[in-house]
Amino acid sequence: MKFGKGCHLHLIDGSAFIFRAYHALPPLTRRSDGLPIGAVAGFCNMLHRYVTDNSGPDAPTHAAVIFDKGSHTFRNDLYDLYKANRDAMPEDLRPQIPLTRTATEAFNIACEELEGFEADDIIATLACQARELGGRVTIISSDKDLMQLVGGGVEMLDAMKNTVIDVEGVEARFGVSPERVVDVQALAGDSVDNVPGAPGIGVKTAALLINEYGDLETLLDRAEEIKQPKRRQTLIEMRAQIELSKKLVQLDCNTPVDFTLDDLEVREYDPDVLLPFLAEMEFRTLSRRIAEHLNVEPPVISDAPIGDDSATPDAPDFDQATHDHISDAAGLQTWIDLIHHRGYVAVDTETTGLDEMTADLVGISLCVEPGHACYIPLRHKASAGSDLFASDELAEGQMPVDEALAMLKPVFEDPAVIKIGQNMKFDAKILARNGINVAPIDDTMLLSYAMHAGLHGHGMDALSERYLGHTPIPIKPLLGSGKSAITFDKVPVADAVRYASEDADITLRLWQAFKPNLHRAQVTTVYETLERPLVPVLAQMEMHGIKVDRDTLSRMSSAFAQKMAALEAEIHELAGETFNVGSPKQLGEILFDKLSLPGGKRGKAGAYTTSVTVLEELATEHDLPGRVLDWRALSKLKSTYTDALQTHINPETGRVHTSYSIAGANTGRLASTDPNLQNIPVRSEEGRRIREAFIAAPGNVLVSLDYSQIELRILAHMADIDELKQAFADGLDIHALTASEMFNVPMDEMTPDIRRQAKAINFGVIYGISGFGLARNLRIPRAEAQGFIDRYFERFPGIRAYMDKTKAFAKEHEFVQTLFGRKIHTPEINAKGPRAAFAYRAAINAPIQGTAADVIRRAMIRMPDAIEGLPAKMLLQVHDELLFEVAEDAVDEVVARARDVMESAPDPAVHLDVKLTVEAGQGPNWAAAH
């Protein structure tokens, strides 16, 4: 039906529905897997009631649910504090938002949103259009910001109170007619949306003024006439702020919607769509109610919580498991139906290699219940028989890749289906390169990491062994090793089905074993806010990569090679014979046997130690050790950096794509591998020049933002040290302050050497200080170092108290925690002997290092939204630094937003007594940006 006179449009404020549903219900979770689902349940109940209430004679002819999209709108461009005082969305609500869209579609109601616009603006646009065409409009919302739209056939309906808000209602609320509501709001401001308005003027006064002068513009033009001096002054002085406020509250009736009112015609819902959705969500009461209403059988919803202890014994042994080989669309469709019915699926991708940026997808395995898995081979090569050369022909029994991916894409992207993987970042990147953005996800590796960090590794083999008592089929016999190793596409399909299916089966069983325990271990929030959301963020960073200039590296390599050759000749001359300078064993024999230099300590393998500290000592005795040190420095730079980095430049992108391991470091830090971009030289002048090879694309610059002294700030907060907190608040040099306190030297008489010693002590504290360690670091007698430590604890007794408290906690619980609740297990803390001393120092360090790691993780997770729409990409993380590639003209904006995200990263979960500060730099390359 064409929209026009006699038509009636309903516009439902989706966000209002969601928040009302969220707060009205307790935090319900889906029984089978613990997915938070309360808001979706409430939302569906509200939609259902809406549909039943609106089927009578006054039923709407057109209807739509309107949602907000994106956190940044044109109002933020006008005023950066707009809605800035809003609390962040609750963590358990976030994953439910896409499900409310799906729910709306399942009820077959039009569901509209527009990037960069608030729902209110879309509602305004549609209401204006409908009014022009002579139709009636009912806005289902009680939001006062929408009241400006009332009149001329437009009404509002407060669905909760079931009251209609018409022109009289608006006048009662604002004291003016609807078209003047924006004027009143502009003056009165709004604390909820953080609209400033005019200070000291509320709704009552505003209405009075508007009614007297007619409208806001006239009022402001004639402000001089106002009798009350204070009011007059405010209106004159705050004119700009008031006019800005009006722009903020004025809804936009011209949003560029890409649909028409005709598209919103009311449609009956399809029970075959709605009931399966409700079944997936496991809404028992609602699906029964709707089924009864429709006079059909209600869907069957299993009562068994997965991962329940009672469910585990039912799982068949691995050798009894069924492995389906999927070779056609019909077979795959059966599995897709199974997945939709379940609402979750374990996924594993098989590829030609471990480098996600170059590896090709070979096949996909799926599992929906223990013991029942399948493998979809896609790119296996035909066996070439006795021919030595591999065949390019595809093996039999494979469906076309494109067809399989097209069928799987909707499932893998379906917000109502959880995709479970072991190290999902790998699979997500492979799938992303095949056009599939897998979401939402769960990751067994990260579940284990959240629960077991410090207890053991989190690789699949170790987890399967430990928690399932099953040794997975090893990959080695299938691929071979060394020169004769083959890639997975050459593995016979029958073998691949067994191997790959089992991996998905194991993953699903691990998930069922872990998921219910997450809550018991009280690390649900850690997993949901610090682990899982990081996966897509890191995947994006890794896929984007950083541009590295091969020529720069290559020139440096040649220069290093020349210098090394010269040094090598000198070294051989000094030694009186040629030997391998790179061999510590041979070097040791030259130094201590042939030249009989003093020292000559042996390491645990019985060879002489020739480390930097040893060689530096010897450098006073002989010329040779110094030359070796120079040679080693160059050798390190050449082999690890200027040579190796070149091999990591991706030929397709011309960029280097590292891989971050999320569950590698026990403390919560990330680790970077293949290549490690977290240890690119910076401390030596010569090494730092390697960073000149890391460059921005044309028209861009690299921008580096790093936390200043984050670990010491966290220590000051956690140990609650007033002097340190005050020093950070005052922006003092923290090492100089420590030195001043300890050695009674006034700050303005500080010498670099005293400050250096204090700095070493500050770091020592973070590391779980010992007299021996500090002595070695400062190269002072052990007794003197111990004296420093004693004095430090005398001066800062709170630090000693914190360390004692941490140690006692660790001994009692065998774990320590970060401020955000991350647990780091310290099983050896109660061991006998030196291992306990190690565990003790690690226990002191872990909460500090781990809290800093949590902070930057939170910043990284929020960053994509914060810089959305700007020409900027987050490229690298180096523990306390984030590196971005930014279009030249957007640098200031990106720095402002990224800094804000980083500095406020602990909020609202944790309030630090010490503020975090971030330093920024920019330049054409990483050396210049840092």
Add this chain to the structure above:
DNA sequence: GACATCACG
């Protein structure tokens, strides 16, 4: 594959 060494925070 163990070990020594050294790059980073």
Add this chain to the structure above:
DNA sequence: GACGTACGTGATGTCC
């Protein structure tokens, strides 16, 4: 009370 020792990582080359 003795034990060894600063915390957390990854990559490379040598040598077996």
